[in-house]
Amino acid sequence: MPSPKDTVELILAGAVRRVAPGIDITLRLELPRNPDHGDYATSVALQLAKPLARKPREIAEEIVHNAKADIEKNGASLEIAGAGFINIRLRSTTKQAVVAEILKQGSNYGRVSAARPEKVMVEFVSANPTGPLHVGHGRQAALGDALAALLESQGHEVTREFYYNDAGAQIQNLALSVQARAQGVEPGGPGWPADAYAGDYIREIAEDFKARGGNPRGDLDDLDAVRRFAVAFLRDEQDMDLQKFGVKFGVYFLESSLYAGGKVEGTVEGLIASGKTYEKDGALWLRTTDYGDDKDRVVRKSDGSYTYFVPDVAYHVNKWQRGFAKVINVQGTDHHSAVTRVRAGLQALGIGISEGYPDYVLHSLVKVMRGGAEVKISKRAGSYVTVRDLIEWVGRDAVRFFLVSRKADSEFTFDIDLALAKSEENPVYYVQYAHARICSMLAQWGGDPARLAQVALGALTGEKELRLAQRLAEFPDMLAAAAGELAPHAVAFYLRALAGDFHSYYNAERILVEDEALRDARLALCAAIRQTIANGLALLGVSAPEKM
RNA sequence: GCGCCCGUAGCUCAGCGGAUCAGAGUAUUGGCCUCCGAAGCCAAGGGUCGUGGGUUCGAAUCCCGCCGGGCGCGCCA
Numbered sequence: 213m214p215s216p217k218d219t220v221e222l223i224l225a226g227a228v229r230r231v232a233p234g235i236d237i238t239l240r241l242e243l244p245r246n247p248d249h250g251d252y253a254t255s256v257a258l259q260l261a262k263p264l265a266r267k268p269r270e271i272a273e274e275i276v277h278n279a280k281a282d283i284e285k286n287g288a289s290l291e292i293a294g295a296g297f298i299n300i301r302l303r304s305t306t307k308q309a310v311v312a313e314i315l316k317q318g319s320n321y322g323r324v325s326a327a328r329p330e331k332v333m334v335e336f337v338s339a340n341p342t343g344p345l346h347v348g349h350g351r352q353a354a355l356g357d358a359l360a361a362l363l364e365s366q367g368h369e370v371t372r373e374f375y376y377n378d379a380g381a382q383i384q385n386l387a388l389s390v391q392a393r394a395q396g397v398e399p400g401g402p403g404w405p406a407d408a409y410a411g412d413y414i415r416e417i418a419e420d421f422k423a424r425g426g427n428p429r430g431d432l433d434d435l436d437a438v439r440r441f442a443v444a445f446l447r448d449e450q451d452m453d454l455q456k457f458g459v460k461f462g463v464y465f466l467e468s469s470l471y472a473g474g475k476v477e478g479t480v481e482g483l484i485a486s487g488k489t490y491e492k493d494g495a496l497w498l499r500t501t502d503y504g505d506d507k508d509r510v511v512r513k514s515d516g517s518y519t520y521f522v523p524d525v526a527y528h529v530n531k532w533q534r535g536f537a538k539v540i541n542v543q544g545t546d547h548h549s550a551v552t553r554v555r556a557g558l559q560a561l562g563i564g565i566s567e568g569y570p571d572y573v574l575h576s577l578v579k580v581m582r583g584g585a586e587v588k589i590s591k592r593a594g595s596y597v598t599v600r601d602l603i604e605w606v607g608r609d610a611v612r613f614f615l616v617s618r619k620a621d622s623e624f625t626f627d628i629d630l631a632l633a634k635s636e637e638n639p640v641y642y643v644q645y646a647h648a649r650i651c652s653m654l655a656q657w658g659g660d661p662a663r664l665a666q667v668a669l670g671a672l673t674g675e676k677e678l679r680l681a682q683r684l685a686e687f688p689d690m691l692a693a694a695a696g697e698l699a700p701h702a703v704a705f706y707l708r709a710l711a712g713d714f715h716s717y718y719n720a721e722r723i724l725v726e727d728e729a730l731r732d733a734r735l736a737l738c739a740a741i742r743q744t745i746a747n748g749l750a751l752l753g754v755s756a757p758e759k760m
Numbered sequence: 761g762c763g764c765c766c767g768u769a770g771c772u773c774a775g776c777g778g779a780u781c782a783g784a785g786u787a788u789u790g791g792c793c794u795c796c797g798a799a800g801c802c803a804a805g806g807g808u809c810g811u812g813g814g815u816u817c818g819a820a821u822c823c824c825g826c827c828g829g830g831c832g833c834g835c836c837a
Contacts, residue, residue, distance in 0.1 A: 238777090240777085242779095242780075244780050245780075245781070245783085246780060248780085249780045250780090253780060255778090255779055255780080258779065258817095258818090259778095259779095261817090262816095262817095293780080294779085294780070295779080295817090295818095297779080297780060299780080340837080377837075380836095380837065381836075381837070382836095382837065493835080494835085495835050496835095497835095506762075506763060506833075507833085509835095510834085510835045511835095512835085513835040514835060515835075517835090519834090519835065519836085519837090520836075520837050521837095524837095544831085545764080545765065545830080545831050545832080546831055546832070547831095547832085548763095548764060548765080548831070548832065549763085549764085549831090549832050549833065550832095551764090552763095552764095574764090574765080574831095576765080576766080576830065576831080577830085577831080579830095617773085617774095618772090618773070618774090619773085619774080621765060621766070622765090622766070622773075622774095623765095623766070623829085623830060624772095625772075627772090630772095638799095639785070641799055642785090642799075642800085644799090645797080645799050645800075646800095648797075648799090649796085649797055649800085652796075652797055653796050653797085656796060657796085701773095701774085702774090705773095705774060705775095705784080708784075708785080709784080712784085712785095715800055715801065716800095716801065716802090718796080718797095718800075718801080719792085719798095719800065719801040719802080720801080720802090722795080722796065723796060724796050725796095759797095760797085760799070
């Protein structure tokens with residue numbers, strides 16, 4: 213069933229085409245803050261003034277004249293204001309209808325089936341198994357998972373994928389670190405390998421290895437065994453953290469599989485065949501500058517090995533070949549130089565991969581403050597705050613909601629002291645509280661909530677009630693916009709606003725009144741709010757508790 | 761130095777395909793529970809939207825310069 217907004221938009225767009233034939237303009241309905249300006253408004257007449265060389269008000273009058281009958285038939289009215297704005301007002305019955313619609317659709321409210329469903333991949337976290345997950349990974353997990361859920365809500369078939377390097381120099385470094393630690397070498401002490409990981413978790417792995425390894429001396433010399441043990445240990449740990457965070461991946465992709473399958477070699481051959489490579493200083497270079505990069509990149513080093521850039525390209529070829537027409541990589545901005553490079557590599561191959569492939573959501577790194585000082589995020593230092601720490605301190609719901617509540621590219625300061633001291637004032641509770649309050653009210657009423665979907669809604673005429681209905685009606689549009697812009701923070705802001713409207717309403721009006729018709733209508737509205745909050749929170753991976 | 765991103769209320773941040781866009785939370789101050797959950801509500805103060813130009817009838821929003829901050833700029837990953 214098309215929403216009133218869609219209907220109004222369609223009718224007005226038709227009128228605009230008749231008034232301004234041949235002029236390419238997209239009609240956009242705004243949501244005015246000022247209620248005097250109606251429920252929707254458009255400045256399309258002002259925008260048409262120049263191309264039509266006419267007064268905006270005249271144009272507005274003509275549009276309104278054209279659309280009026282149809283608009284009114286569909287439960288709305290038009291008026292012209294100011295310089296030529298067209299304000300649209302919906303009748304109360306039109307607004308009330310959304311409540312029944314939500315209760316009918318239940319957990320599907322906001323979800324749509326795409327006209328053309330796409331196979332979409334969101335790749336995120338992708339932490340190498342060289343240490344516990346840090347807050348940056350937490351931000352990625354919160355963003356990526358919400359993004360994936362958002363795209364699913366729009367009818368796409370989404371795969372969540374985790375990519376990790378299980379064989380490179382960093383892994384070797386990990387093995388050496390564990391080995392040294394197991395042999396009793398202290399970080400920084402004599403015999404400590406250069407650039408070794410010094411975090412405490414290395415000691416834990418070393419002790420665990422010795423405890424389970426049988427003959428410690430013999431096992432310790434077997435660096436390969438140490439490496440396998442350490443990787444498995446850290447993978448388990450990361451899995452546990454992700455599970456606690458409520459994030460599930462569909463695919464774990466190993467970098468080593470690209471080598472094993474000959475994909476890396478094949479990519480190099482493909483690049484050479486494209487004619488975009490050249491030899492210089494004993495190395496093989498790719499002309500990435502042909503594709504907007506600021507310098508050419510080395511593909512094969514003079515020692516014969518490949519740069520990390522090659523498996524990166526091979527991996528994305530693989531994504532493409534698996535049929536993912538749309539891929540979104542969630543990464544920190546510290547990797548933004550890879551964006552141009554990977555795209556350049558894919559274009560150079562000339563195998564028909566679309567130009568902007570893949571999409572990226574880059575997030576600024578999270579700065580962690582504690583005791584008024586910054587805690588450096590560095591795997592090597594071993595002093596960074598982990599995802600697990602955050603969850604233990606403020607709870608999974610708060611961490612997820614908080615981390616997704618900001619635009620990805622804005623810098624983000626996570627003040628540990630504040631989160632600890634004021635955990636109860638975290639915005640997530642505000643939204644959850646609205647949900648719990650409604651649950652409590654429905655329980656007190658004691659009726660059958662399923663019945664509310666059929667209840668008469670005509671009694672919902674209060675200003676706050678109609679505003680709430682409008683807010684609820686925005687939900688699907690908000691989701692579509694958030695999915696389109698890859699901006700999950702919009703969901704968090706919407707929920708905050710909806711909860712705010714509800715709390716305000718709750719304090720102003722009594723829901724469980726004597727008058728049955730009024731009570732049922734109000735309960736139906738509240739049930740619809742509860743449903744919408746639950747649906748929104750589910751997308752963010754945050755629980756919607758019935759009691760708090 | 762070059763490239764990308766970011767500068768909006770004391771603080772943390774929305775808004776940025778122009779108009780009906782000066783907003784939210786928090787903090788501060790003052791009110792509201794014999795009443796459905798006060799983890800709540802109501803009200804007040806607080807910003808020349810970093811800065812200087814430009815485009816436009818109209819700019820927080822688009823363009824250019826400058827200032828400030830972040831991240832990149834390896835035959836590291």
